[in-house]
Amino acid sequence: MNYAKAILSGLAAITVAELVPGPWSLRLLGNSKAIGMFAVAGGLLESFFSPLFWILAILLFVAFVAASRLGSRPLRIVLFWIPTVTVAVLCCGFVALITYLFIHFRTS
Numbered sequence: 001m002n003y004a005k006a007i008l009s010g011l012a013a014i015t016v017a018e019l020v021p022g023p024w025s026l027r028l029l030g031n032s033k034a035i036g037m038f039a040v041a042g043g044l045l046e047s048f049f050s051p052l053f054w055i056l057a058i059l060l061f062v063a064f065v066a067a068s069r070l071g072s073r074p075l076r077i078v079l080f081w082i083p084t085v086t087v088a089v090l091c092c093g094f095v096a097l098i099t100y101l102f103i104h105f106r107t108s
Contacts, residue, residue, distance in 0.1 A: 008084040009064035015087050017057035018047065 047053050067079035 005068045005080075006065065008088055009061050009068065009080075011091065012064055012084040012087040013057045013060035015091055016060055016083075017053050020056065 064080060064084060067076060070076040070079065
């Protein structure tokens, strides 16, 4: 069970760290000549390599792991299980949506 908690914590930490500074980093795209999704993908990739992203991801990971080890069951549910499972379900749903769209609209 500890492995599952660590994996959920890592997934949630990386996803939240990527999405939290995302809107502020998109304003830097004004100088970019890319259009549409290429501009967004470039911004997300740029934030993935920034030190702010990794500092935030590590801090969130530590917070989620600490919350998973709380003695109080209601606090553990509110601070660990609800955020991590919600982020994991949203990530899996997004991957399933992209996969469905890729399969449905691919050209032969």
